[in-house]
Amino acid sequence: xxxxxxxxxxxxxxxxxxxxxxxxxxxxxxxxxxxxxxxxxxxxxxxxxxxxxxxxxxxxxxxxxxxxxxxxxxxxxxxxxxxxxxxxxxxxxxxxxxxxxxxxxxxxxxxxxxxxxxxxxxxxxxxxxxxxx
Amino acid sequence: xxxxxxxxxxxxxxxxxxxxxxxxxxxxxxxxxxxxxxxxxxxxxxxxxxxxxxxxxxxxxxxxxxxxxxxxxxxxxxxxxxxxxxxxxxxxxxxxxxxxxxxxxxxxxxxxxxxxxxxxxxxxxxxxxxxxx
DNA sequence: GTAATTGCAAAAGATTTGCCCCATT
DNA sequence: AATGGGGCAAATCTTTTGCAATTAC
Numbered sequence: 001x002x003x004x005x006x007x008x009x010x011x012x013x014x015x016x017x018x019x020x021x022x023x024x025x026x027x028x029x030x031x032x033x034x035x036x037x038x039x040x041x042x043x044x045x046x047x048x049x050x051x052x053x054x055x056x057x058x059x060x061x062x063x064x065x066x067x068x069x070x071x072x073x074x075x076x077x078x079x080x081x082x083x084x085x086x087x088x089x090x091x092x093x094x095x096x097x098x099x100x101x102x103x104x105x106x107x108x109x110x111x112x113x114x115x116x117x118x119x120x121x122x123x124x125x126x127x128x129x130x131x132x133x
Numbered sequence: 134x135x136x137x138x139x140x141x142x143x144x145x146x147x148x149x150x151x152x153x154x155x156x157x158x159x160x161x162x163x164x165x166x167x168x169x170x171x172x173x174x175x176x177x178x179x180x181x182x183x184x185x186x187x188x189x190x191x192x193x194x195x196x197x198x199x200x201x202x203x204x205x206x207x208x209x210x211x212x213x214x215x216x217x218x219x220x221x222x223x224x225x226x227x228x229x230x231x232x233x234x235x236x237x238x239x240x241x242x243x244x245x246x247x248x249x250x251x252x253x254x255x256x257x258x259x260x261x262x263x264x265x266x
Numbered sequence: 267g268t269a270a271t272t273g274c275a276a277a278a279g280a281t282t283t284g285c286c287c288c289a290t291t
Numbered sequence: 292a293a294t295g296g297g298g299c300a301a302a303t304c305t306t307t308t309g310c311a312a313t314t315a316c
Binding site for chain 3: 044
């Protein structure tokens with residue numbers, strides 16, 4: 001494993017992600033980090049998110065909407081619910097036996113390293129105003 | 134529903150997607166379409182993919198790798214297997230009882246409109262050379 | 267002291283959009 | 292003929308990268 005340093009920038013970014021369940025974008029993490037380190041740059045945020053992702057301490061989530069990626073601190077496996085109205089992302093439990101399902105039975109699939117489940121719909125807060133979806 | 138025209142460009146793009154299972158990128162669709170319509174532009178490909186997606190005739194898939202979206206003609210619900218080595222995407226069946234699972238029991242979830250399953254790993258073709266993953 | 271890491275700014279990609287012309291209805 | 296749609300190029304937006312200066316170890 002390669003050497004790495006404990007910079008304040010890296011620590012803050014990880015702390016922000018461990019403190020929330022809001023699955024923030026890189027831009028939001030940047031804005032939050034600037035409260036503690038006013039000079040931190042967006043490039044540094046991206047570099048650290050990439051590093052922490054490689055270390056498996058952070059997970060990147062592709063949003064349902066057009067915008068960029070969202071991030072979360074690594075926690076036990078779970079799925080994500082995307083609200084198609086406010087674009088919020090909430091953690092949801094995975095069905096039992098989700099990991100054990102024999103995905104390898106499918107043609108083409110040799111081995112599995114990761115599972116991702118995304119459920120899209122309307123969240124409780126948006127439901128009243130939602131015309132459907 | 135708003136008016137729309139049957140342009141050759143739109144027809145070709147849809148035809149390309151219906152003719153393949155390779156989940157091509159916009160760029161690849163563009164290159165393929167140019168064989169039939171040498172003057173078609175990439176912007177037109179994107180505009181039509183967007184239109185066809187709104188019409189639910191085409192689905193957009195966020196690739197596992199860094200690159201852009203991939204597309205497929207709308208067919209019955211299924212999951213996607215992403216090879217982490219060659220970045221190929223293959224259709225895989227969804228577990229039975231996947232759609233019936235009571236996602237709405239989760240806090241925050243009011244209604245569900247769509248399910249997305251992504252399985253990441255090594256495909257059969259890459260498995261021999263894969264060091265893991 | 268040394269090398270990993272930062273800040274800054276430019277670069278890179280993917281996708282979108284304005285505008286004017288053309289083709290479908 | 293009316294107007295949706297196309298081609299082209301510029302504009303956006305997110306993410307990456309080169310480089311000189313800084314800082315953790």
